[in-house]
Amino acid sequence: MNEDERGSYAPLNSNPKQRARLLAALYLAQEQYGWLSSEAIQYVADKLSLKIGQVQSTASFYSMFRLKPQGEYRIQVCEGLSCYLVGGAEPILDHISRKLGIQSGETTPDGKFSLEVVQCLASCGTAPALRINDELYERMTFASIDKLLESLGCKI
């Protein structure tokens, strides 16, 4: 595991306290396992010599840690006020929902896409915004969403 490249402690690895590495370690585990299963949580606890409860407590607090399996492409639609004002949020969510045949919070049966709502993505000036995995997409329209989904292999 090269922490520098994964981008949590760079360029130093000299964080003075073990627990302070926990968020970084959870990110790494999540990347390797896809989500934070109890196996992954145990692994992190062992590696950092922390109690499993400590790891669980932290993992469950943060929305970016996934405690259940997710689709290969995680589509996150901003439902913030600025996005809503310019036609984003629910209309976009509904549009994608119809395309993929899933509701917010669900994953397609083939495991390819999951859909969820998120709060402000700090793209309010280029709203409506959504995110797919590590990538931010701005000024979305139904047409640009269709193109995007198609490029990810969504057939409908």
Next chain:
Amino acid sequence: MNSRSDVPTNENFEPVLTQNLKLPGSEKIATYLSVGGYQAVRKALSLPPDEIIDMVKRSGLRGRGGAGFPTGTKWGFMPNGKDVPKIVAVNTDEGEPGTFKDREIVEQDPHQVLEGVIIAAYAVGANRAYVYIRGEFFLGVKRWIKAISDAYEFGFLGENILGSDFSLDLSVHRGAGAYICGEETAMLESLEGKRGSPRLKPPYPASIGLFGLPTLVQNIETLACVPHIINRGSEWFSSIGTAQSKGPKIFSVSGHVNRPGNYELPLGISLKEIIYRHAGGIRNGNRLKAVIPGGASTPILPAELVDVPMAFETLEAAGSALGTGAIIVMDETTCIVEAVRRLSKFFAHESCGHCTPCRIGSHRIYEIMDRIEKGQGHSGDIDLLLNLVEGIDGNTFCPMGSALVNPVRSAIQHFREEFEYHITNKNCLVKTQIPK
């Protein structure tokens, strides 16, 4: 509100914080150096730390993260002497709905902030700094990491910076999706690998902060101002703005304007001027209805009140706050009840759950807002909301409580008839006025 004689006309205002953004490769150290970058560090290292703190005090700089605390005063709170290790923690957790300035700075011009961090650390005698960056800022994380490693390579970080006896190590710590971690003590908890629950204050981070050590927490826009103060002097900085709000500020404008975006302008500029001149006015020639002037947690202002200077003291007098300077513009087609419902959902979602008034109260407010919006409101709901607001405000463990009641209270104050219409007619007043 027309006596604006204390406000500069700002005709010759020249942006500094965003001046590099239009350069190609603005995020690169070579670009930053080519426009005189890191000269402020060189200059700062030749001055005694006390003098730098003094310069920042005299500049009048106040925090850009929302609370507006005087920056130099905060630096002065850090204990003197070399016997205790000290820390600088940089707040790049930007998550206040409407705000998108910090993301642009870190993605497009990280070295400007880095320079500010180095100067701040030198001034308060810290040899360790952490950048806490919002987990969702994937590009920002990458840019911070690259900027930091380049700064090491050029000798701006590490041992004996530029041949001085000052050393500083800096690393990036990614958050993981929790708005509350922007609150400074919650951020420290998160940096320690824990749940992001705020700590009781006092003690303040300047005495007991990260790992129990004195810690200076500063927003990244605040730190971006520092190199300019060193280069151009305190008097230059304090010549911009109003009596109590000095310097340039990045205003994030979103919503129903023709040209949304980040605008660097002098503090004290009129909100009206930002909306109509800089952001291109209201879309489709519509009428302005309401504005949130400082991010989701600042009170809503009706259109009649937008001729107000964007400064800490003037917005407070107008019943709102400067907050992060994030201006959310709503035109006549906006249902205020729906806007507030949405903000309430945000706060209910982001309450950390640590204290009861916020944990329970935020959800109660959202429930009531939701049923009013959906035409299922009860006749006593407005009073219920106002009672909840009174019960929450001032009774929570951290300032999030006051933040979450602001939109509700101000909306009822200025747009009560819309709430009443929803409750009585089970319908939206705006939708009946403006058929879509």
